[in-house]
Structures are given as structure tokens and as C-alpha cells.
Amino acid sequence: MTIIYTLDxxxxxxxxxxxxxAANRNNVDVFGAGFTGFVTAIGGGSLRDIFLNIRPVWVExxxxxxxxxxxxxxxxxxxxxxxxxxxxxxxxxAIGIGFFTVVGVEKSLNYESNAIAAVLLGMFSASMGGxxxxxxxxxxxxxxRREIYATACIxxxxxxVILHNLEVEPAVNAFISASLVFLIRIISVRYNLSxxxxxxxxxxxx
Numbered sequence: 001m002t003i004i005y006t007l008d009x010x011x012x013x014x015x016x017x018x019x020x021x022a023a024n025r026n027n028v029d030v031f032g033a034g035f036t037g038f039v040t041a042i043g044g045g046s047l048r049d050i051f052l053n054i055r056p057v058w059v060e061x062x063x064x065x066x067x068x069x070x071x072x073x074x075x076x077x078x079x080x081x082x083x084x085x086x087x088x089x090x091x092x093x094a095i096g097i098g099f100f101t102v103v104g105v106e107k108s109l110n111y112e113s114n115a116i117a118a119v120l121l122g123m124f125s126a127s128m129g130g131x132x133x134x135x136x137x138x139x140x141x142x143x144x145r146r147e148i149y150a151t152a153c154i155x156x157x158x159x160x161v162i163l164h165n166l167e168v169e170p171a172v173n174a175f176i177s178a179s180l181v182f183l184i185r186i187i188s189v190r191y192n193l194s195x196x197x198x199x200x201x202x203x204x205x206x
Contacts, residue, residue: 003171011099016041016071037072043129094185097126098178122157148188156181
């Protein structure tokens with residue numbers, strides 16, 4: 001079992017927890033919470049695989065379904081205990097996007113994507129599951145809010161490509177790049193950091 005495969009399974013489980021917990025916070029029933037956890041976990045990776053013209057990995061590998069089921073079970077069983085931890089949803093989300101960014105970039109490079117495409121696919125892998133989750137729950141997706149989210153993924157993905165070209169050992173590269181995504185996201189949430197907003201154009205009335 002490679003480090004990238006392990007990270008992919010862990011990221012899948014973390015996103016399943018994140019999705020199910022978000023559904024619980026919106027008073028969704030058990031099935032709805034499980035479904036939300038499932039699509040959150042597989043959404044970004046499936047989109048990445050479609051762009052790479054390959055079958056989504058969870059269709060062929062049952063370990064991903066097991067990881068998702070385990071994540072949903074954790075969220076449903078220990079929801080109250082987990083929710084008492086400060087910013088738990090953001091914590092699991094940050095862990096998930098860190099893992100998924102690394103997996104997305106590494107897989108894209110393996111399928112001979114260019115560096116820029118690999119960075120973008122890494123970002124898609126990490127962020128699109130959360131977009132689907134928020135749309136299902138009728139919320140503005142994080143990627144469209146004034147939060148440092150996709151930017152953190154791009155930073156980690158770019159670092160992975162740089163270290164990959166420098167022939168850094170894959171496991172070390174994965175750890176460093178995923179940690180960068182995690183740290184940027186957690187720090188931005190902790191200190192309420194955001195990118196500058198686009199200035200609105202005030203049109204004068206005729």
C-alpha cells in the first residue's frame with residue numbers, strides 16, 4: 001500500500017465525516033446525511049478522473065466505499081462528541097483537502113498532465129466535493145466565499161509539483177505538501193483571513 005493510496009483513503013474518510021456532519025447541522029435525516037457524506041467524499045476525485053479520461057477509482061476499489069461508510073458511521077455515532085471540539089468541521093475539511101490535493105496532483109502527473117493542469121486538477125480534487133456538499137445543503141460553497149480555500153489547495157499543489165521536479169522522495173513530498181494546505185487553511189480560519197474582494201462598480205442612476 002503506497003503513501004498516496006493511504007492518503008486517498010484517509011482523505012475520502014475525512015470528507016465523508018465532513019459531509020455527514022454538515023448535513024447533521026442542517027437537520028437532515030440519516031439517509032440524507034449518509035448521501036451527503038458519500039457525494040462529498042467522491043465528488044472531487046470523480047471529476048478529476050473524468051478529466052483524466054479514466055473510471056472513478058471508487059467504482060473499482062471497494063476500499064473507498066468502506067472508508068466512506070466508516071466516515072459516515074463515525075459522524076452519525078459520535079456527532080455530539082465531535083461537534084464539541086472547536087471548529088471540528090473545518091478541521092476535518094482541512095485534513096481532507098490536504099490529502100486530496102496531494103492525491104489529485106500525483107495522479108494527474110502519473111497520467112502525463114502538464115504541471116499547470118496537474119495543479120488545477122489537484123485543486124478540483126480537493127474542493128469540488130465540498131462544492132457539491134454545500135449546493136445540496138443550499139449554502140454558498142466555500143470556494144465562492146471570502147475564505148482562503150482553493151488558494152490553499154493551489155499552494156500545496158504547486159509545492160508538490162516543484163518538489164516532484166526536484167525528485168524529492170514521494171512520501172516526504174506528500175507529507176510536506178499536504179501539511180502546507182492544512183496549515184494555510186487552519187490559519188486562515190483561526191485568524192479570519194481572506195483574499196481581497198473584487199470591488200463593486202457603483203452605477204450611477206440615469
